[in-house]
Amino acid sequence: MQTLTLKERGFQKIIFIGALLVCATPWISAPVALVGGFLFTYCWGHPFQQLGRKATGWLLKASVVGLGFGMNLPQVIRVGKEGLVLTAASIGAVFVLGVVVGKLLHMSGRSTHLVSSGTAICGGSAIAAVAPVVNASEKEISVALGTVFLLNAVALVVFPPVGHFFHLSQHQFGLWSAIAIHDTSSVVGAAATYGQQALQVATTVKLARALWIIPVSLLSALVFKSDAKKISIPWFIALFMGAILANSYLSFAGLFNTQVVAASKAALVATLFLIGAGLSVEQIKAVGWKPLALGVVLWCFIAVASLLVILHL
Known part of the structure; x- marks a missing residue:
């Protein structure tokens, strides 16, 4: 993209902020926000590249914690128990298949492990957590993140229509999306x-x-004979559980829980706009066909297998 003048950069920032605020309204859906963010960057560039990455992480965590004020503990325990076996089985199957397909594609062990981790657990968060443990290079991390983010974007758009096609119940779709979509943002958005x-x-x-x-x-x-002290723990999940406990047992939470949940949903859609804006054509091109092929195979496997299990449960 050509260099913008100071005035043009000012207009770019104003329009970007305006688009972000529009995405926080009830009229914009999660898939539209994600695609809109990507198209904005593709057409006009991203005026807040560095700030956008930081804001995305904080907004996502805050949104998820806020959603906890719309849940109660008995329901969470019941759903958690139901998804435990399917989660454990899917994670194990993805890693085994990842090793096999990675070898067939002659990929490095670290790249294979990063893409498998992102597919098996929670996308970019898992890659970011595992990367320092396995001493992955910046190139390997970027490729794995690009693969997962691209498939996340596709899943966010594709999964709801597929769910309606198979007449999945609300419960079935929630379970399926949690198992088969990579990043928390795309899971919650779908x-x-x-x-x-x-x-x-x-x-x-x-x-x-x-x-x-x-x-x-x-x-x-x-496995990679590295330092276990580098492990990153997702502490915000504890805040999510705290929000659920407060909503379940503290009466005063009823005074604001509806507003907090509504604000969290709006912030989530705005987050997806930022995620889309951070996904550039250059990143997609840099992925390469081997990591993308591995990601697609693993994603299709877990999506189809988990859907079949859920339909027959």
Whole structure:
């Protein structure tokens, strides 16, 4: 993109902020926000590249914690137990298949492990947590993140129509999206598009799935003979559980929980706009066909297998 003048950069920033605020309104859906963010950057560039990355992480965490004020503990425990076996089985299957396909594609062990981790657990968060443990290079991390983010964008748009095609219930879709979509942002975005119950189920199962970052990172440290002290723990999940406890047992939470949940949903859609804006054509081109092929194979496997299991449960 050509260099912009000072005045043009000012207009670019104003329009970007305006688009971001529009995405926080009830009239913009999660898929539209994601695609809109990508198209904005493609056409006019990203005026807040560095700030956008930081804001995305904080907004996503705050949104997820806020959604906890719309849930109650007994329901969370029930859903968590139901998704535990399916989660454990899917994670194990993805890693085994990843090793096999990675060898067939002659990919490095670290690249294979990063893409498999992102697919098996929670996308970019898992890659970011596992990367320092396995001493991955910046190139390997970028390629893995690009692969996962691209497939996340596709999943956010594709999953709701597929769910309606198979007449999935709210509960079934929430469980399926939590198992088969990579990043928490896309899981919550797709589930919110499908319905409120789907959103609650998907958020609960996905965050329980995210806790697998800890054992997977420990095993990664053993396999790659690296320092286990580098493991990153998703502490914001504790705040999410705190919000659920407050909503379940503190009467005063009823004074603001509806407003907090509504604000969290709006912030989530705005977050997806920022995520889309951070996904450039250059990143997609830099991925390469081998990591993308691995990501697609693993994603199709977990999406189809988990859907078949859920349909027959």
